[in-house]
Amino acid sequence: MSSPEDRRSTAPAGWHLRGAADALASFGVNPATGLAPDEAACRLKTDGANELRSAPPTPVWRKVLAQFQDPLVYLLLAAIVIAAGAWIAEGAAGAPVDAIVVAAVVLLNAALGLAQEHKAANAAAALRSMTSASSTVLRNLERKVIPSADLVRGDILVLSEGDSVGADARLVAVNQLRISEAPLTGESEPVTKDPRTLGGVVPLGDRRNMVYRGTAVVQGTGRAVVTGTAMDTEVGAIAGLLERTKAEPTPLQKEISGVSRVLGATVIGIAVVVMATIVLVNGVSSIDDLRTVLLLGISLAVAAVPEGLPAILSVVLAVGVQHMARRNAIVKQLHAVETLGSASVIAADKTGTLTRNEMTIRRIITASGQVELTGTGYRPEGDVLVNGREADHPAALYEASLVLTGGAVANDAQLKERDGEWEIQGDPTDAAFLVGARKMGAAAERVRGYERLGELPFTSERKLMSALARNKHVGNLSLVTKGAPDVLLQRCTGLQIGDEVVPFDRVRKDKVLADVEVLAAEGFRTLGVASRLFTEGDLQEPDVLKEADEVSLVFLGVAGIMDPPREEAAAAVAEARRAGIRVVMITGDHPGTALRVANDLGIAQQGDKAATGAELDELGEEGLRLITGSVSVYARVAPHNKLQIVDALQAQGHVVAMTGDGVNDAPALKSADIGIAMGITGTEVTKEAAKMILTDDNFVTIVSAVRQGRVIFANIEKFLRYLLSSNMGEVLTVFLGVVFAGAIGLGGATDENIAVPLLATQILWINLVTDAGPALAMGVDPELGDVMARQPRRITDSIIGLRMWSSIFSIGLVMAAVSLLSIDVFLPGGLVEGNDSLEVARTAGFTTLVFAQLFNAFNSRSETFSAFHRPFANKWLWAAVVVAVALQLAVVEVPVLQQAFGTASMDVLHWGVCVALASAVLWTDEVRKVGCRVIRRRPAVLHAG
Template sequence: MALGPPSPRVLRDPSLLDADAVGRELDVDPSTGLSEEEAARRLATDGANELRGKKPVPTWRKILTQFQDPLIYLLLAAVAISLIAWIIDGAPGTPIDALVIAAIIVLNAVLGYTQESKAENAVTALGTMTAAVSTVLRDGKLRTVPSAELVRGDVLVLDEGAAVGADARLLSANALRVQEASLTGESEAVTKDPTTLGHQVPLGDRLNMAYKGTAVAQGNGRAIVTGVGMDTEVGSIAEMLDATVEEPTPLQNEVAAISKMLGAAVVVIALVVMLTIILVDGVTEPSDLVIVLLLGVSLAVAAVPEGLPTILSVVLAIGVQRMAKRNAVVKKLSAVEALGSASVICTDKTGTLTRNEMTIQRIVTASGTAEVSGIGYRPEGDVRSDASQLVDAHLHEARLLLGAGSLANDAQLTERAGAWEIVGDPTEAAFLVAARKLAGTTERMSRFERRAEVPFTSERKMMSTLHRESNHGTHVLLSKGAPDVLLSSCTRQQVGRETVPLTDQSRAELLAEIEGLSADAFRTLGVAYRSVTDQSADDDIEIDQSWEEDLVYVGVVGIIDPARSEVAPAISEAHRAGIRVIMITGDHPSTASRIAQNLGIIEAGGRAVTGVELDALDDAELLVLTREVSVYARVAPHHKLRLVDSLQSDGQIVSMTGDGVNDAPALKSADIGVAMGITGTEVTKEAARMILADDNFATIVAAVRQGRVIFQNIKKFLRYLLSSNVGEVLTVFLGVVFAGVIGLNEASDGSAVVLPLLATQILWINLITDSTPALAMGIDPEIDDVMARAPRKMTDRAIDARMWKGIASIGLVMALSTLFAIDLFLPGGLVEGNDTLDVARTAGFTTLVLAQLFNSLNARSETTSAFHGLFANKWLWGAIGLGVALQVAVVEVPLLQVAFGTAPLDLTHWAACVALGSIVLWYDELRKLTLRRTDRRRNAPLRHAAAHNPHHSR
């Protein structure tokens, strides 16, 4: 029990202190641990055993952030100008323009805040579900406490499968092996030894220490906590993240550029139109100047797609929800599109490309090779040779091999609620699963009682256990380990039910079989045994490695972490989309290469580059290498960060997956970091922009598709909004310039300013055409095959030159159709009519509304006909129907006629408006037909080259 407060922290490296010295420095008795009162006091003094997160952002600041956008600034300016114009006009009634724009701004802020809060809550919930617990010794009794409540001086009890909750100095270790891949990147578990070190060594060689964020793979032990929270090795890596700059996503850059461009364009357009009206119409009266100012504000609103921020937030939010249904938690809305722009996906192997379930798939004994069917930890499958069940000698050898491997074993296999789970080393658990697949094996195993063991060590590369057979009381020593090491201790070989001497030739043949398994990417383990006659009656048998001699070699198993069945098709889909997949793993190069070939990442003969080779390259050489090589093995944390930086310097948009703490800097540096939700560490999830709840590569590719669909939908409503707004601006501008040509001047009642559309009508058009149709296009289903095209480059614009031409031409067609409708019904002009100005203006007003609704069908694709999948988007048809109904109301309802300056139309008028409004649809169909033919001619040489080089790959 502690008698006083500990020192603020262990100032010396605890690995260089003996355990008793550490206990004295932290003022704790290792035999009883801290008292509950002392632990509570230290927790209150030092704080929780958690990594320092970012300071919580106040709600008011989160809300204020939603207004920090150039388009929002522009709309706020429009509100101010509208209010000034309203005041100059004598403040009549309600400033509708200002109120509507302000409402749009507020709605956008609410949507953005709500959706980002939902994403944050989802991440928080994920962290709560995976909160770790630790077993400690307090007041001489074992207790389970949240790892966040560990304090310096706590005595940790470490068992197989337990997560290490804090940095700790080992007191004892019994065959203790700890998986430290999350810190060091080394896939093999490290055998721990509490012996005091004589000098400082690298992190991975501090065998008497256990670290926060690692896991016990085998054995048990006890340790004194020496570091918590940010004073841990994990905490030191977390500090590195603050030095890594997080770059804005491609979508954020694009929207910012469009916003700046539109801001400048609006000012120019409004000034030019107002100046044109003043010069052409000779405006001098204050009342006429107010009308011109109001029109300028209306044109500013018309020129800017003020619904863009709102629609963008909604579309991205819907993308977040769709991602969540596919096991992906997106922390930031903009990350959805960024993933869709990825040109390279850097992925780890274990658990992402593979199931992270070590499985025995092949066994080799004296009678030959047998295949084990079934994958994972569910013991379903069988053992066969040449598609036949094993018989006689082969069956006996296989049972002996799998049974002995399962007995010389510290793992556990259990079934809970229909799911099979393991505790301990996954490689050892593979024996337990395979033994259940071979009938009669587990029954024979039940007759053996474990009496003693020689634990595994990394130096010996083998372990042995002594068992007593209950039927006869005899003892047997079972050994399991690296086959080549095991063979050196064997003098005989099991052949059927007999044993035969091992000759030099048979040893060479066995080693060749082992080499063959390794070449096929199998991890190999050999099994041997010998009968023990000495000391068989002793109750307290102590054995050591001297017992591991004169063994009988039984055979070898080939173990592999099988690939997920859905990964190979996902990789093929990624390649079809022009996305390069790069595997970065800590495994052996031959294993990495074989898995990569099986999954289609590289072709046969492709090589894996190791971390040692990367260290020998300068940045220029690395850039050349990363363009060609797609598999990297035996890599360290700094290699991952360097690979990401090299790819980005080559203009690639990089997605990086990871689960360990060592992955966090690379994840944050990547354009889109993707953390594993199941195996991922706290630091990794904090650094990433997206978290995969199922740790599955296929989910990443599905997210890429979703990201591309979202970006295409963003282009759809940009195409729609901008072309429609250009149509409004050109209608007013050309209507003023050519007022005499279309008969507007003749219809003037003497006022200096005669406009083709009123300011309130322009605002109304924006309300019914810039909102619901654009939003419906934001959730449009996939029309074009988004995975059949190359990824966007960093330099690509959301609106390219071809799209701008389409926007301008469609806007011009809308304007000409609208002005022709006015001319058609006005006296004079190009076509003689006999209606009043109010009727003609209402007809033009209605034609423009209908033209924009027709344009919503055009905008769903740049080149695909509007009639392809015409009724696929029910929301769009609902928006069109709503727009038509509202336009009929504003034309035919007397109260709305007064508010918007409209007049009732008869069926002839309505028929003409529909016909003229539909011109934009037929024009765009012809334009798309021309574009498709042009694209086919342009792509013909590429298709011809591909046909004559079918084996070409990236």
């Protein structure tokens, strides 16, 4: 066995020039057994994980520095300089309180930003681990599916249709293997592979005896020995390009950033107006006055812009996506959550998604009668009945045995028993034949008598699969073909009746097709089985099959396979319809089978028809638009038909979610707004193409994900409403306080030239205490109303519409009014006569605004539901509010904080007035919500009348 140093020193680019035996010997591996687990673990430890080198992690100091690279932070830093400069100009007496407080705010904001960024990064890393690719390898004679990151040099890769190649490897054996190398070479046409050794200078695209990491198997099977992993792969050679690629912001992030920029520009303009108004009304006669004006303007601009919005959005989306993953829906891209809430059509596969994917052969129809197998699932137990009775019927039993034998020989699945439970590896339809053969002992015995030599793999275009097998006892060769009955019949010239073969005339073929229609109408999936006996010299290469060999077949019979609908799927379909989402079924099965299942699930109604792929191919653009607008069941479709359906639905303005599992489904999944791959039966290629993966392959999970996506989007609306309305309250409080300073008694309350309702440090405190905590808590708010009772949100709709802006302004206006009123209540003069100092009155206004924002947190949980609807459902919101109240108590009553923030202690009466006035934000919004609910109900009342 070669040493690790020898293995690493071999240039990966030269393996195509060396023989397969040489590669196997170099890595000390037997292609029939694979590596031993201990040896694989040792190599993994030596060579490292099979992962591309990513950009080095950003140092902590850079992350910290990044928190200060923001225009709003620049404003705060300018405020520090202004405050410190004024303190020095005034003789540097005492401590520069304003400068220290603003600096503390900057540091605390940076700490919060770092924490939010860290949480979002951890959530994203967790999602990446859930969607990591896997590969099938041979270890100690046993096939194992392992993470591709655990592949090592010398591993024997087992390749089949739909696999994503996990490492560079030298082919050892192939069977009709074709690989799509477009990600590596840009060549769209799949490459037919051949394990023979090449010579001379061979470009990458012509190395037919190699497979490369990141490419996809589109047809056939093969085995290859891994020659390069991680950065020693062809993809690794260009990994530097990936390291320089920056992640694009999602559409929602772009919209939020745009809102922040517009709001920032608007508020800076308002801040300039406020400062100019102060100067015009009060004048500036000293450096201290100038400092007050500048600090107030800067603080107002900083506090009014929710600069933490992008970070909060990332955290909320990431946490929400993790929650969805725990419910079997792994969303690979955060922006797919936005799209989920807008889905108006779900185009779902039948098998496994809407059905249980426990394929069971229940009936076999042959020339001599009908054989029924009882039992369900993969446990090989059940009775064999002929024409509904246990009576012996040798001819029918013999023919049924041949059908099961053929289906079990032309087969790539495995059936195993573990701890008393039977499980399969491979295609469920293939597994159904293995189970059926075991139920009929004679068939199982026949299967053991054959040695399989070669195969022609199943493809969606051919709808057939063939295998060449040698009879161990007699030595002759047999070709066994199974597939769609209507396709298979065209290749058959004989019919098996008992132990004889008779000509297969038109009458007999029509009888078979009629039997197929009966089975399909009863909900069975149908597969025909045929065979051909080869004589000496018929095959020039006995281990190589060609499509030309699939002729002159003897038809054995039809197997009726039942895959019962999932019990919970009908309720999920009804839930989707209630949410305004249309459900469409797409399947390769017979139209009768598809319609039967669709009727049982409520996707189609009695009398509806199914459209076939052949019918779609004959339609033009207008015809496709018409048929996709009305038909909900599509049968016998080819992969390109799925793409036709998706494109036609999208052209009608629908947001389409499409499921798929096969390699040929990848184009449709990429084209769909939400491509959904099956986590159990799906290929690696479809998982890479999809935006979402179902770990349980269940349609119910799709509907559940749509619900969760709508909840997440509703929560984003909640914290946007909260942040923007609260910040609007701060802006209006300062602006109106300056404009109406005389009316509320603020103008004559001090000998100072400048009198403002709130100090700069107080504004920054409000922004710090009331923004992040409640907003994050609202991001995980449970569902309050029935989000599935609404129609899908249009993807083009702005999240912050005119109605939300009007709500933001009205709530901000109420906040400003009650905050200024609390100042007026305690100040001498003004609208209400008081007798407290300016410090106490300003503290009351400051506290009222904080409490008003906390009341607003409960308002913002719903646009129409009362704040008293399930008030304790969100424990995190209550925790954030309690913390904010405690901090406000401290800043008002703790002496050192009083000095820093210009506050004064208040008695119980003062606190009571502040809370009572702040609660007006709650009550006024409750009145507005009552009006909204009345208006929403009015059309229904008028209609009823």
